[in-house]
Amino acid sequence: MKQYLSPLALNLKPSGIRRFFDLAATVEGVISLGVGEPDFTTPWVMTESAIFSLEQGQTMYTSNAGLIELRRELSKYMAKHQALNYSPDNEILITVGASEAVDLAMRAILVPGDGILIPDPSYVAYAGCASMSGADIHYVPLRAEHDFRLKVEDLQLAYTPNCKILVLSFPNNPTGAIMTRDDLLPIARFASENDLIIISDEIYSDLTYAGQHTPFATLPFMHNRTIHVSGFSKAYAMTGWRIGYAAGHPDIIQAMTRIHQYTIMCAPIMAQVAALEGLKSGDSAKKEMILEYDRRRRLMVHGFREIGLTCFEPLGAFYVFPEITATRLRSDEFAEQLLKEEKVAVVPGTAFGPGGEGHIRCSYAYSTQQLLEALSRIKRFVKKII
Amino acid sequence: MLTEEDRRLLHVLSQDCRLTPEELSIQTGLTPDYINKKIKQWESDKVIVRYSTLINYDQLEEDRVTALIDLKVMPQRGQGYDKIAQRFQKFPEIKSVYLMSGDFDLCLIVEGKNMHDIAQFVSDKLSPLDLIETTSTRFILRRYKQDGVEFHGEEERPQRLVITP
Numbered sequence: 001m002k003q004y005l006s007p008l009a010l011n012l013k014p015s016g017i018r019r020f021f022d023l024a025a026t027v028e029g030v031i032s033l034g035v036g037e038p039d040f041t042t043p044w045v046m047t048e049s050a051i052f053s054l055e056q057g058q059t060m061y062t063s064n065a066g067l068i069e070l071r072r073e074l075s076k077y078m079a080k081h082q083a084l085n086y087s088p089d090n091e092i093l094i095t096v097g098a099s100e101a102v103d104l105a106m107r108a109i110l111v112p113g114d115g116i117l118i119p120d121p122s123y124v125a126y127a128g129c130a131s132m133s134g135a136d137i138h139y140v141p142l143r144a145e146h147d148f149r150l151k152v153e154d155l156q157l158a159y160t161p162n163c164k165i166l167v168l169s170f171p172n173n174p175t176g177a178i179m180t181r182d183d184l185l186p187i188a189r190f191a192s193e194n195d196l197i198i199i200s201d202e203i204y205s206d207l208t209y210a211g212q213h214t215p216f217a218t219l220p221f222m223h224n225r226t227i228h229v230s231g232f233s234k235a236y237a238m239t240g241w242r243i244g245y246a247a248g249h250p251d252i253i254q255a256m257t258r259i260h261q262y263t264i265m266c267a268p269i270m271a272q273v274a275a276l277e278g279l280k281s282g283d284s285a286k287k288e289m290i291l292e293y294d295r296r297r298r299l300m301v302h303g304f305r306e307i308g309l310t311c312f313e314p315l316g317a318f319y320v321f322p323e324i325t326a327t328r329l330r331s332d333e334f335a336e337q338l339l340k341e342e343k344v345a346v347v348p349g350t351a352f353g354p355g356g357e358g359h360i361r362c363s364y365a366y367s368t369q370q371l372l373e374a375l376s377r378i379k380r381f382v383k384k385i386i
Numbered sequence: 387m388l389t390e391e392d393r394r395l396l397h398v399l400s401q402d403c404r405l406t407p408e409e410l411s412i413q414t415g416l417t418p419d420y421i422n423k424k425i426k427q428w429e430s431d432k433v434i435v436r437y438s439t440l441i442n443y444d445q446l447e448e449d450r451v452t453a454l455i456d457l458k459v460m461p462q463r464g465q466g467y468d469k470i471a472q473r474f475q476k477f478p479e480i481k482s483v484y485l486m487s488g489d490f491d492l493c494l495i496v497e498g499k500n501m502h503d504i505a506q507f508v509s510d511k512l513s514p515l516d517l518i519e520t521t522s523t524r525f526i527l528r529r530y531k532q533d534g535v536e537f538h539g540e541e542e543r544p545q546r547l548v549i550t551p
Contacts, residue, residue, distance in 0.1 A: 034549035
């Protein structure tokens with residue numbers, strides 16, 4: 001039946017994660033460091049509010065842009081905590097996860113043949129969504145020697161005049177890198193000079209372990225140029241609820257809302273109710289989770305360095321991205337052999353783009369006991385090789 | 387006011403007090419020297435009162451019953467409830483003593499081998515005290531959560547996928 005498929009769908013590559021998922025699923029008793037979601041469950045206060053709303057019969061559609069109460073609270077929250085000012089009336093759209101917001105943003109801006117600059121390595125959905133828009137993808141390397149921060153020199157090399165969008169995703173999945181205000185300023189100047197729209201995926205912004213996260217839209221002249229994307233999945237442990245949002249210039253948000261209204265209609269109401277409760281009263285639960293991630297982050301970095309692998313200190317998200325070149329194995333070989341020999345699942349860096357070669361992504365969204373056991377198995381595996 | 391560093395240290399200690407200063411240093415990013423000094427200070431200031439283990443006795447085949455005993459007492463002139471509360475503190479069977487708002491004045495948590503043990507303790511030791519007006523004893527039948535730890539239900543928690551993006 002392939003002859004019926006559109007070339008776009010036909011050529012859409014399966015995520016690099018997929019192959020590993022299938023492989024890991026065949027191994028019994030595996031300890032996985034491969035999960036991109038919190039090990040905590042959603043704070044009960046949020047779950048309970050969703051259950052109550054269902055009991056009250058709140059089972060209908062919401063407005064396309066999302067519950068106005070949620071948009072108002074989000075607007076207040078962003079203003080108070082991130083110095084971001086968006087009107088709840090026409091500058092905020094509630095989406096089904098941040099991934100939908102990324103997809104909508106690309107569809108609203110790109111036409112086939114437009115260029116898009118995507119950091120490499122980065123979250124798997126950016127390239128996938130860009131290719132569905134028929135865009136011409138330009139990868140911009142995030143280099144280990146720069147602590148995986150985006151450098152304007154690399155942007156200049158990757159840029160061509162057809163580029164319309166630059167994707168930013170800091171704190172970064174898979175590297176855990178963050179970018180400070182000073183790191184971001186040259187990128188902002190480059191965006192202005194080259195008239196780029198920025199899709200800034202800041203889903204991990206609450207999980208920043210040093211200093212304050214800088215939202216890209218707060219940089220000079222970036223407010224109108226930036227589509228600020230975030231969501232509740234990571235900081236509020238709500239991955240399965242699928243609730244995210246986009247904020248930006250009303251023209252762009254209205255265009256994204258039009259696409260959203262025909263494809264999705266609205267994000268699930270119970271998830272919106274839970275998110276609203278999270279903004280009002282989920283702060284202490286969120287802080288507890290952040291403290292615990294921070295502790296595990298230090299444990300993992302120390303663990304990998306003790307094994308003898310180079311591991312840069314990630315200051316965001318919940319991943320470490322150690323370098324495995326000392327083993328002379330490619331990322332996928334390392335991950336596959338580690339899985340077979342020691343039953344530890346990690347994700348090869350190349351699943352996030354060719355720039356991930358020489359690294360593996362290890363999530364620390366696991367209990368300390370699991371992390372220590374995984375580290376000891378990885379140590380045994382590495383010591384056999386080097 | 388706690389500093390961010392101290393909050394980090396207390397968080398890790400509250401999760402696992404068996405960690406050595408070196409292990410604590412790895413998990414908090416603070417130096418072992420600082421950690422040693424801080425812990426000593428907290429111990430002498432009675433901020434850290436005890437290093438204990440949370441045990442789920444329901445998992446052991448051991449007779450152990452816990453009761454919450456609410457008491458109405460007569461406050462004493464010049465001393466309020468302190469004097470009588472201090473007297474209760476001395477009984478090893480009484481694990482906790484709280485001054486409460488509401489219908490009763492004090493709440494005791496009492497442990498014994500069985501209900502009979504506790505009933506005996508109430509009738510022999512508590513009820514005869516002049517200052518006690520009324521008691522109400524309630525036994526704990528099942529412990530679902532204690533000190534922030536869930537004892538039941540975790541095993542039924544759905545599993546995450548092995549690998550996700």
